[in-house]
Amino acid sequence: MEAMKSYASDGAITMKKPSQIKEIWRRFRKNKLAMAGLIVLSVMILAAVFAEQIGTYQSAIAMDVKNKLQNPSWQHIFGTDGYGRDLFIRCVHGGRVSLFIGFAASIAGMLCGGILGMISAYYGNKFDNAVMRTLDVFSAIPTILLALTLVAALGQGIVNIIVALVISRIPAFARIVRASTLGVVDQDYIEAARAGGTSDYHIMLKHIIPNIVGPLIVQTTMNVSSMILQTASLSFLGLGISAPRPEWGALISEAKEYIRIKPFMILFPGLCIILASASINLLGDGLRDALDPRLKS
Amino acid sequence: MIPIILGVSVIIFCILSVTPGDPGTFILGAGGTQADVDELNRKLGYDLPAWQRYFKYMFGALRLDLGTSYMTKLSVLDEVLAKAPVSVSVAFLGILTSLVIGIPLGVLSAVKQYSLLDAIPTFLAIFLAAAPSFWVGLMLMVFFSVKLGWLPSQGITSIKGYFMPMLSLGLIYGAQTLRFTRSSMLETIRQDYVRTAKAKGASERAVIWKHAMQNALLPVITVTGNNFGALLGGAIVTETLFGLPGLGTYIVAGIKAKDIPVVMGGTISLAILFSIVMLLMDLLYAYVDPRIKAKYAGNRG
Numbered sequence: 001m002e003a004m005k006s007y008a009s010d011g012a013i014t015m016k017k018p019s020q021i022k023e024i025w026r027r028f029r030k031n032k033l034a035m036a037g038l039i040v041l042s043v044m045i046l047a048a049v050f051a052e053q054i055g056t057y058q059s060a061i062a063m064d065v066k067n068k069l070q071n072p073s074w075q076h077i078f079g080t081d082g083y084g085r086d087l088f089i090r091c092v093h094g095g096r097v098s099l100f101i102g103f104a105a106s107i108a109g110m111l112c113g114g115i116l117g118m119i120s121a122y123y124g125n126k127f128d129n130a131v132m133r134t135l136d137v138f139s140a141i142p143t144i145l146l147a148l149t150l151v152a153a154l155g156q157g158i159v160n161i162i163v164a165l166v167i168s169r170i171p172a173f174a175r176i177v178r179a180s181t182l183g184v185v186d187q188d189y190i191e192a193a194r195a196g197g198t199s200d201y202h203i204m205l206k207h208i209i210p211n212i213v214g215p216l217i218v219q220t221t222m223n224v225s226s227m228i229l230q231t232a233s234l235s236f237l238g239l240g241i242s243a244p245r246p247e248w249g250a251l252i253s254e255a256k257e258y259i260r261i262k263p264f265m266i267l268f269p270g271l272c273i274i275l276a277s278a279s280i281n282l283l284g285d286g287l288r289d290a291l292d293p294r295l296k297s
Numbered sequence: 298m299i300p301i302i303l304g305v306s307v308i309i310f311c312i313l314s315v316t317p318g319d320p321g322t323f324i325l326g327a328g329g330t331q332a333d334v335d336e337l338n339r340k341l342g343y344d345l346p347a348w349q350r351y352f353k354y355m356f357g358a359l360r361l362d363l364g365t366s367y368m369t370k371l372s373v374l375d376e377v378l379a380k381a382p383v384s385v386s387v388a389f390l391g392i393l394t395s396l397v398i399g400i401p402l403g404v405l406s407a408v409k410q411y412s413l414l415d416a417i418p419t420f421l422a423i424f425l426a427a428a429p430s431f432w433v434g435l436m437l438m439v440f441f442s443v444k445l446g447w448l449p450s451q452g453i454t455s456i457k458g459y460f461m462p463m464l465s466l467g468l469i470y471g472a473q474t475l476r477f478t479r480s481s482m483l484e485t486i487r488q489d490y491v492r493t494a495k496a497k498g499a500s501e502r503a504v505i506w507k508h509a510m511q512n513a514l515l516p517v518i519t520v521t522g523n524n525f526g527a528l529l530g531g532a533i534v535t536e537t538l539f540g541l542p543g544l545g546t547y548i549v550a551g552i553k554a555k556d557i558p559v560v561m562g563g564t565i566s567l568a569i570l571f572s573i574v575m576l577l578m579d580l581l582y583a584y585v586d587p588r589i590k591a592k593y594a595g596n597r598g
Contacts, residue, residue: 137304140568142530145548149309149560152552153316225427232429233534237549252432263439270432278427 027290034286037279044276048096055089061244069262078268082258087251087265091272094246099276101158102228105165109227110220112166113173118212120174121181122204132178135171143168144233151239161240165227176219180212214291221284225277232273248273298572305568306355309561314347318555320367341367354561363565364558366551373562376547381566383453384543387462387536388528392521394467395474400517402471403478408505410483418475425472434465434538451540462539466532470524477520478513485513515586522578526571 028034047054064084072079078087120131138146150164184190185208193203232249234240241247243254248269255265320343321334329337338344342353357364363373406415425433441461442450448457485491486509494508495501533545540546544563551559583589 133300134304137301137308140301140305140571141308141564142527142533142567142571144533145530145564145567146308148533148549148552149312149316152555153312155317229429233431236429236431236534237537238553249429252429252435256435259435259439260443263443266432266435266439270428270436273429273432274424274427276427278423281423281427 024290028286031286031289033282034289037282037286040275041279041283044095044272044279045099047092048099051092051096054092055086057093060085060089060093060246069258071262072264079262079264081251081254081265087268090246090251091248091269094248094251094269095272095276097158097241097245097247098228098231098249098273101162101165101231102224102276102280105162105169105227105231106220106223108162109166109169109173109223110216113170114177114216116170117174117177117179118181118204118208121178122185122200122208128178131174135174138168138171144230147230147234148237148239151234156239156242158241161231161234164234165230168230169223169227173219173223177212177216180215181208184208184211215288218284218288218291221287222281225280225284228273228277228280248276298569298576301572302565302568303355306358306561306565307351309564310347310351310354310557313555313557313560316555319343320555320557323554323556324368350557354558358565363562366559367556368554368559373558376559377544377562377566380542380544380547381570383541384529384532384536384545385570387459387466387541387543388525388532390459390463391466391470391528391532391535392525394463395470395524396521398467398471399474400478400514403475403517404482404505404510404513406475407479407482407486415479419479422472422475425468426476428469429534430465430469431534431538433468434461434535437461437465438538453539453541458539458541462532462535462541466528466535470528473524474517474521477517481516482509482513485509488512515582518578518582518585522575522582525578526574529570529574530567 051057062085064080067076067080067084068082070076070080070084076086076088078091081087081090116131120128146168147161147164150167151161154160154163190203190207193207198207228248231240231247232252235247235249236253238253241250243250251269252266252273255262255269258265319334319338320341321337322329324337325333335344342350345353354364361374363377365372366376402418406418409415438450438461441448448460449455450461452458486505488509491504491509494504499508530545532543533549535541536543536545537549544567548560548563548567550556551563
């Protein structure tokens, strides 16, 4: 109990003292797999940011039927697709869409679900009950199905897909944040703040959030990879990013047609997804261990 | 359970109501005149306001009448009853495969921590946990259907058709089971009672499989239950990929054509199945965890 409290107050300082961040970074750096994840992910993000410099968007969607279905070569390292477009450039531009949706949906879902979960746990009673029962209902609908119906209602497009993914992810985030808020809301320091006349808003912002932010960062990171996978699934089911804009999942479903003659077309975009989401998962694992060394297995 | 299913029906109905397009236009396509479209919508009962359609639908559902599909005119209840067994058996086979793959490998990699027998399964688990399910399915298709020509890539006309969906779900969820089994096992084998068992001279095998396993598997059961629930609907992608006539493909086709009775009926049945699975899992958990049994026995007494 004593250890937990001192850890909790350490956590509160995390945000302010650079030495804490240095300490976390020192622990993180020791984890080789997590460092590998960080490096691979950074490279992929850089490639996505500078996609236009690697190959223009125009060249990623312009058709060149003469060069269609070429095997990987030095000129086209991933080969070309059914319309003669360079698959490497399409994967790079696809990464732009996939990674953007993954990060944006994850962060927005964390904010919406997190605020809901925290308020729900903080005020408790009837409000908490109502929120949790509503979330139970949402959880009985499979996430992909909820996202699918929402995309059908909102229409395809990057923003609409993000909105659909955020809504379908709110219950999970709300639950996590609610559980960790319930763990701190009874602590003496909250009681003390309340007795001292601190406003609810101030207590949540200054005393609760710093103490639950660690696990939340880890969850948000891990969630990016499931958002990337969900986006890919939506595209695969025909309700994701629409042609000609490349997206990793859409690239795989386009390649499905050529499964009998050019299976490598399925391989490369799939490896992009795996590389990105595996790095994100490893990064999340590493962050979890670095933020809370007691949990290390 | 009933409030949850009512809630699910309200949510899905609301989302479907704001989805653009009407069934008349979908059925007649571009060829239909506005008058034809209106006439068809009236016949389908689509001219009523949304809340009236909802209550009409739900009163029907109470009498086990899930309506008829706008597109095919087939009874939704009959279709759901024909398709649910496919989804349930694919999910069940997938989960079973995942346990067969995940638990032994998880225990092995925990017992031989930091050896090659730990590194290889862990690496494969990281890889598979990051892979989209349809990509894994497509890779199996490339291998078993295209290269070897052993298995049909589509449909379940023969029992062979179940193999690839089962394996692709089994691999993906097996990766998760492996990770959970490994970490839970690592935690367990460091407990005092395991050391006691070793100290009293029980063989390594007996310690691992009898003493440690029983406790290490409890969290795995929870995860498996959740996975099974998730798989019922989450197998949508796998069902679509392999062309299986399950609830998933049925609902996706319904969503694309705005076939409201199909989507409603399909989703409600999924929610019912999901609740039943969760209930069974709770019962199973109470059965295998002596602590829960003891708690209830105590309450009664």
